Amino acid sequence: MIFDIFLLQQVINGLSIGFVYALMAIGFTLIFGVLNVVNFAHGEVYTIGAFIGLMVITALAPPLVAVVPLVLAAGALSGVGLERLAFRPFRRFTDEASQKSRAMREATLLSSLAVSIIAREIMMHLFGGDMQGVPSDYLLQRPVAIGPIMVATGSLVIFATSAVMLGALQFLLYRTQTGLGIRAVSNNQLGARYVGIDTDRTIVTTFAVGSMLGATAGILVGLYDGAISPHMGFAPGVKAFVAMVMGGLSSIPGAVACALLLGVSESIATEFLSSGWKDLITYSLLVITLVFFPQGIFGHGRERA
Amino acid sequence: MTDANTILSIDGLTRRFGGLLAVSDVTATIKQGELVGLIGPNGAGKTTLFNLITGFTPPSSGTVRFAGRDVTGLKPWQIARMGMGRTFQNLRVFPNMTVFDNVSVGAVGSFGQSPWRALFNGGAQSRAVSARSWEALERVGLADVAGEIAANLSYGKRKYLEIARALATAPRLLILDEPAAGLNDTETAELADFIRRLHAEGVTVLLVEHDMGLVMNSCSRVIVLASGRKIADGTPEQVQRDPAVLEAYLGVEDDAA
Amino acid sequence: MDVNVPDARILPSSTALPASATAWRGRQIFWTVVLLAVVFGAVPAAITATGSSYLAQIAITAMIFVILSASLNHITGTAGLLSIGHAAFYGIGAYAAALLSTKLGLPFIVTLPAAGLIAAFVGFLVAMPTMRLVSIYFAVATLGIGEMIYVILLNWVDLTRGPMGIRGIPPIELFGWQANTLLSRYMAVAVIAVVCVWVLHRLTHSYYGNALRALREDDQCADSMGIDVVRLKVEAFVVSTFFAGVAGALLSHTSAYIAPDNFRFMESILILAMVVVGGMGSLPGAVVGALFMIVLPEALRDIGDYRMIAVGATMFLSILLLPKGMLAEGASLAFVRRAFARGWTTMSGGTPVGWK
Missing domain, CATH: 3.40.50.300 (P-loop containing nucleotide triphosphate hydrolases)
Structure with missing residues (x-):
């Protein structure tokens, strides 16, 4: 019985980690949808979100609820900047051939990688390479008893925030003109252009939305773990990326499901393995998935990309 | 039958x-x-x-x-x-390779390829591949553009390039x-x-x-x-x-x- | 299948163009001499003259990364399979050499090829299930496998001593001769690097190389030209990982100490950046890219900690301004054909095409 409760607790922890991965994976998926390229700087957006949040907290000490909108704004800004810097210069050619060309895809893959290196190094200089502590008032580590199980406030905040953001995203994508634009461009960029959608603006919006989700994930984890560092974005970035690929690259529900799966299996794995080995679980799941589902679990025979 | x-x-x-x-x-x-x-x-x-x-x-x-x-x-x-040599309905030349190199892939395919031969003992086969590729290019009349990048050819010429590549497989x-x-x-x-x-x-x-x-x-x-x-x-x-x-x-x- | 001998009318005849053929041979000798003179003459002379151990260290690192960059170019540039886990195979080679020499006391002459073969064997195991994957899926698989290997190096403490790394790896020695000085260490590494690049040069600058490039351009189409696509991809990956393993062994035996952090994701990215900056698919480009990315941060030592920013900025600017790299593939193939007489002369003379 004790063990069961413990397991349940681990599942809850895993779900909260999974939702963090999911928030990031959605950003990857949205951006892959509209541009058909991978944004390697997404992990840095997460880190920026955490640092902006921390700066706001240390400077102004606002209530927690006020931190989130500021982080959202910072995320949106960094997304727009990222698109300007690492993606737009490579969209000079808009015909179908170069949109599908491997060269262009690889160029933006590498340019986003280069921008991520630069961003991370700049943060290293501004904040130093060490972990930054979070003021204890803002730490989300207080345990709350729900029936027989103890849940950290951080988990609850992550669940609540993720639910709100997923709902808002759903609303945005399916109930607004902007969302229609994003879906149209994802489906067929040239076609969208022909029916009069401003594809450039849609792409920028997508980056802004995806980066808002990523930045929020960053500050949530920062407050939950109580430590923020310029390198913190790498691991969750890779795992969210893995979730996107396992989900089939272009499926948001697929990415969320796989992100939750990764989070829970990592959390449960720590019961059986020392924590150093837990990352092996993620990568093994990735490789096994790719071997048996070369297009991801939720991928639908997308054209050979 | x-x-x-x-x-x-x-x-x-x-x-x-x-x-x-x-x-x-x-x-x-x-x-x-x-x-x-x-x-x-x-x-x-x-x-x-x-x-x-x-x-x-x-x-x-x-x-x-x-x-x-x-x-x-x-x-x-x-x-x-x-x-069995073939061409494709919607042109599929190797765009970033030269015309000659495109055609040579057909010849290499039919001769079989191995890294050991490339390393130690490629001479005879290379000459045969070169000769057959050149012959195929001459047959379709593209010998004078052998060194061009394939993507730079006109649509019509790329059609003949595909045929030459198929011919090079003998x-x-x-x-x-x-x-x-x-x-x-x-x-x-x-x-x-x-x-x-x-x-x-x-x-x-x-x-x-x-x-x-x-x-x-x-x-x-x-x-x-x-x-x-x-x-x-x-x-x-x-x-x-x-x-x-x-x-x-x-x-x-x-x-x- | 027998090699059909085509009729004489279209065979290249060396007598048709005596002048040009001689000119070619002259150029080949010239360029070979220049390259060897720089690697085995100018650089050692500079190291001796300045007596700088720092310079020697950079030269050794540069040579190791030349092997890494050239080998990654083989799979990613030439065969078109984007690998972002190359450093893991570098790590396997380094650990194989380190463990074989410290635990079993095997000599360098054994550990060097063994490191390559072990890395190549792991590469083979990785390649078998992943070669069906296309484009980004393959890249992600290599990323995942690279991280798995890193996690194993870090956590299998009984074998690898985990984050503490392995110390006291013996220096390069050959039949009693030991590379004790930095200069002799450089010379040994340079000889091996030259051999590695020469092998990759023979493989890529040939009709076999054309078949690899065809995989990158359109693998289905290559398939219907009689090219065994899966086998060729596996071969290319195995060759590439073999040389990464060799580079790892060189690192072990020249630095005496290795730790898992030498083989992290960022290292894979650095190697990829070398290939990209130099020019995807261009072997001379991969070499130049490696030298550039190693020497640049050192040249920028005065700006201290900002040098990683400079590396990122260089990578960014090079993709933006030189999308085909410093030495683009097409131009570098033409250069190799002319300068190293690897091209095939056509009847009409003109520019060389094909391969000898």
């Missing part, structure tokens, strides 16, 4: 996609030295039949025999190496997939001349075409496919008079109207 002269024989070839019968019980042979056309209205199953013959799609039932061997279920490269059967697509009337006529010349030089050709004119003017025998079935097989004159063929083509036009 298969004599020594038969290069390709397909027997009862059938392919289902889910509930759809794309190709149904097609039987046909091609003899060495023939120039055969395969025609049919859109959606007749030409592309599927093509993919079944070249090994890209496995058949649901039936067999393909090529050059005296059962090749059903073999991989495309294995069939290609036995001497094909015992050359299958051309809708070579006239995207060409104007003059260019189509030139292409027809070129195909007849290849045939006169002894190349066995299967011409899969949508364009009736090209096939009727060039081929000695025509196979007609409609709704996945073979509905006619004979000289152009016979086929043109065949009521089943007329109905298939007119029927489609009715549908389209």
Whole structure:
């Protein structure tokens, strides 16, 4: 019985980690949808979100609820900047051939990688390479008893925030003109252009939305773990990326499901393995998935990309 | 039924996609030295039949025999190496390679390739590959642009580049997939001349075409496919008079109207 | 299948162009001499003259990364399979050499090829299930496998001593001769690097190389030209990982100490950046890119900690301004054909095409 409760607790922890991965994976998926390229700087957006949040907290000490909108704004800004810097210069050619060309895809893959290196190094200089502590008032580590199980406030905040953001995203994508634009461009960029959608603006919006989700994930984890560092974005970035690929690259529900799966299996794995080995679980799941589902679990025979 | 002269024989070839019968019980042979056309209205199953013959799609039932061997279920490269050369409907040259290097891939494919030979003992084979690639380029008249990057060639020249690449495999059967697509009337006529010349030089050709004119003017025998079935097989004159063929083509036009 | 001898009319005849053929041979000798003179003459002379151990250290690192960059170019540039886990195979080679020499006392002459073969064997195991994957899926698989290997190096403490790394790896020695000085260490590494690049040069600058490039351009189409696509991809990956393993062994035996952090994801990215900056698919480019990316941060030592920013900025600017790299593939193939007489002369003379 004790063990069961413990397991349940681990599942809850895993779900909260999974939702963090999911928030990031959605950003990857949205951006892959509209541009058909991978944004390697997404992990840095997460880190920026955490640092902006921390700066706001240390400077102004606002209530927690006020931190989130500021982080959202910072995320949106960094997304727009990222698109300007690492993606737009490579969209000079808009015909179908170069949109599908491997060269262009690889160029933006590498340019986003280069921008991520630069961003991370700049943060290293501004904040130093060490972990930054979070003021204890803002730490989300207080345990709350729900029936027989103890849940950290951080988990609850992550669940609540993720639910709100997923709902808002759903609303945005399916109930607004902007969302229609994003879906149209994802489906067929040239076609969208022909029916009069401003594809450039849609792409920028997508980056802004995806980066808002990523930045929020960053500050949530920062407050939950109580430590923020310029390198913190790498691991969750890779795992969210893995979730996107396992989900089939272009499926948001697929990415969320796989992100939750990764989070829970990592959390449960720590019961059986020392924590150093837990990352092996993620990568093994990735490789096994790719071997048996070369297009991801939720991928639908997308054209050979 | 298969004599020594038969290069390709397909027997009862059938392919289902889910509930759809794309190709149904097609039987046909091609003899060495023939120039055969395969025609049919859109959606007749030409592309599927093509993919079944070249090994890209496995058949649901039936067999393909090529050059005296059962090749059903073999991989495309294995069939290609036995001497089946092909071109693609929508141009697929290797865009970032030179014209000569494009063609050489066909020759390398048919000779077989190994890293050891590249390292230690490539001389004789390299000379043979070079010579055969050059010969193929001269045959299609692209020798003077051998050093150009393929993507820079005009559309029409890229068509001939594809044919040269297929010729460099020293094909015992050359299958051309809708070579006239995207060409104007003059260019189509030139292409027809070129195909007849290849045939006169002894190349066995299967011409899969949508364009009736090209096939009727060039081929000695025509196979007609409609709704996945073979509905006619004979000289152009016979086929043109065949009521089943007329109905298939007119029927489609009715549908389209 | 026998090699058909085509009729004489189209065979290249060396007598047709005596002048040009001699000119070619002259150029080949010239360029070979220049390259060897720089690697074995100028650089050692500079190290001796300045007596700078720092310079020697950079030269050794540069040579190791030349092997890494050239080998990654083989799979990613030439065969077109984007690998972002190359450093893991570098790590396998380094650990194989380190463990074989410290635990079993095997000599360098054994550990060097063994490191390559072990890395190549792991590469083979990785390649078998992943070669069906296309494009980004393959890249992600290599990323995942690279991270798995890193996690194993870090956590299998009984074998690898985990984050503490392995110390006291013996220096390069050959039949009693030991590379004790930095200069001799450089010379040994340079000889091996030259051999590695020469092998990759023979493989890529040949019709076999054309077949690899065809995989990158359109693998289905290559398939119907009689190219065994899967086998060729596996071969290319195995060759590439073999040389990464060799580079790892060189690192072990020249630095005496290795730790898992030498083989992290960022290292894979650095190697990829070398290939990209130099020019995807261009072997001379991969070499130049490696030298550039190693020497640049050192040249920028004065700006201290900002040098990683400079590396990122260089990578970014090079992708933006020189999308085909410093030495683009097409131009570098033409250069190799002419300067190293690897091209095939056509009847009409003109520019060389094909391969000898």
